[in-house]
Amino acid sequence: MKKQGWVKGWVKGWVKGWFQGGIRCIRLRQRFGLALVGFVGVLLFAACSPDQATSPTPASPTDPAQPSVLRVAINPAFPPFEMKAADGSLTGFDIDLINAVGGTAGFIIDFDEMVFDDLIRSIYGNQTDVAISAITINRDRAERVSFSRPYFKSGLAIAVAANNTDITSVQSLQGKRIGVQRSTTSEAQAQAIPNTKVRQTASAPEALQALAKGEVDAVINDAPVTTYLINSGAVPGLKLIAPPLTEEYYGIATPKDSPNLEKINAALTTLFNNGTYAQIYKKWFATEPPQLPETAPI
Secondary structure, eight states: OHHHHHHHHHHHHHHHHHHHHHHHHHHHHHHHHHHHHHHHHHHHHHHHSOOTTTSOOOOOTTOTTSOEEEEEEEOSOBTTTBEEOTTSOEESHHHHHHHHHHHHHTEEEEEEEOOTHHHHHHHHTTSOSEEOSSOBOOHHHHTTSEEOSOOEEEOEEEEEETTOOSOOSSGGGTTSEEEEETTSHHHHHHHTSTTOEEEEESSHHHHHHHHHTTSSSEEEEEHHHHHHHHHTTSSOSEEEESSOSOOEEEOOEEOTTOTHHHHHHHHHHHHHHHSHHHHHHHHHHSSOOOOOOSSOOO
């Protein structure tokens, strides 16, 4: 009886142990299966997600390797400094110069055309980064914007009809009708002459056309522009009275404390020294450029 009971107990224990071991094995397999499914899911999610580590990163706007866009305000109605070619493209001395400045300083030039009255306003209103359009450096403008070093020596001169013998100087303009471009130093000069009737126009060519038609007695304007328009035949029948009334210098206008000003000045200095400026000057004026000061007397 004892032997049979012992055998029965051993068999019962063995069966129970085998059954419990099987259950543990099943549970382990279940856990391993769940872990395997989770692992595969992670791999699939990683494969389908954007690869942030290897995707190209957009260049930062402040990346020194990336050229900056320079928004340039111009008034393309002042030949030969800025004007429209027959195909509508921009051309002129100032256009060539600012493109050379951009190439030297690492700027991409983006032109913004507007009337001359709005050039300075666009600068201190932060609508553009610079303005270049034969802008004379003077005290009034320098209170609102900063200027580059002078890049052109100019001066105001009187234009009259070719057969006019009455007007020979600024004093003989008293009591006369004078045409000028609005918001320029020419207008300020004309307003200072007693007993004159000043006619304002949107551009210098318009003022000279009015003179050619006899609508005004004289025009005060920048000498290089008037000379170019007379010699090109754009305004026939006119002549220039010598000598110039003033000595003026053009500069590139920027907002006050602009970070671009130092780069622009450095680029201008490079262009003066390496002969590029002289090449541009001779292209448009067929003569050697004069010496320019580092700062304009105002």
